[in-house]
Amino acid sequence: MLTKKQYYRKKRRKKYLRLIAVTTMAMVIILTVVMMLVTVLKNADISSPTAFGFFQPSKVISKPEISEMLLTPNEYSRPQTPLNKVNNVVIHYTANPGTGAESNRNYFENLRINKTTSASSHFVIGLKGEIIQCIPLNEISFASNNRNNDTISIECCHPDETGKFNDKTYQSLIALVSWLCCQYNLDKDDIIRHYDVSGKLCPLYYVEHEDAWEKLKSDVMAYIDKNAVEN
Numbered sequence: 001m002l003t004k005k006q007y008y009r010k011k012r013r014k015k016y017l018r019l020i021a022v023t024t025m026a027m028v029i030i031l032t033v034v035m036m037l038v039t040v041l042k043n044a045d046i047s048s049p050t051a052f053g054f055f056q057p058s059k060v061i062s063k064p065e066i067s068e069m070l071l072t073p074n075e076y077s078r079p080q081t082p083l084n085k086v087n088n089v090v091i092h093y094t095a096n097p098g099t100g101a102e103s104n105r106n107y108f109e110n111l112r113i114n115k116t117t118s119a120s121s122h123f124v125i126g127l128k129g130e131i132i133q134c135i136p137l138n139e140i141s142f143a144s145n146n147r148n149n150d151t152i153s154i155e156c157c158h159p160d161e162t163g164k165f166n167d168k169t170y171q172s173l174i175a176l177v178s179w180l181c182c183q184y185n186l187d188k189d190d191i192i193r194h195y196d197v198s199g200k201l202c203p204l205y206y207v208e209h210e211d212a213w214e215k216l217k218s219d220v221m222a223y224i225d226k227n228a229v230e231n
Contacts, residue, residue, distance in 0.1 A: 101126030163204030
């Protein structure tokens with residue numbers, strides 16, 4: 001027969017053991033959830049605007065073939081400053097006719113060593129239509145002056161001094177811009193030139209030939225109409 005003191009001591013012990021059991025179970029559940037979240041984060045494309053459901057495009061289109069050759073983080077071409085919103089896609093042309101996408105990408109990469117200027121672009125499209133990504137889509141590039149903080153930039157290679165893109169470059173540009181427009185719910189008027197930001201004659205041919213520029217934007221919209229599906 002337990003005394004009153006022993007009875008209450010036993011009761012407190014049982015209560016304490018139950019508390020330990022509940023706490024242990026809660027810790028196991030929390031740890032399991034954390035591990036699952038870590039796995040999701042490791043496998044997620046955090047550079048995508050749709051990551052974790054924060055943003056949902058109204059239309060979906062196939063992503064063009066892109067070679068990811070990200071620049072080494074550095075203050076001259078990849079500062080890793082977050083790009084928190086995208087209001088425009090900016091089209092540029094390279095300053096050196098006849099050069100390819102990889103050589104222009106390498107120029108940006110070498111700025112971390114040369115330290116001569118600050119420059120970069122999210123994408124470079126080559127003369128054979130190859131697309132190289134230099135900067136993740138959740139970081140700014142040094143391409144569009146005071147609009148770096150809300151734009152994605154595309155540098156386009158060109159064969160000669162006119163600055164006109166050849167057909168392979170042009171078709172890849174249309175596909176890439178179409179995909180970006182769908183990803184960020186952008187429209188025709190959201191496709192702009194470097195010229196529209198700073199007045200610089202870039203991309204030269206599409207500044208000097210307004211009709212060609214309007215056709216380029218119309219070709220993007222036509223590509224979306226033909227290939228995109230409602231989300």
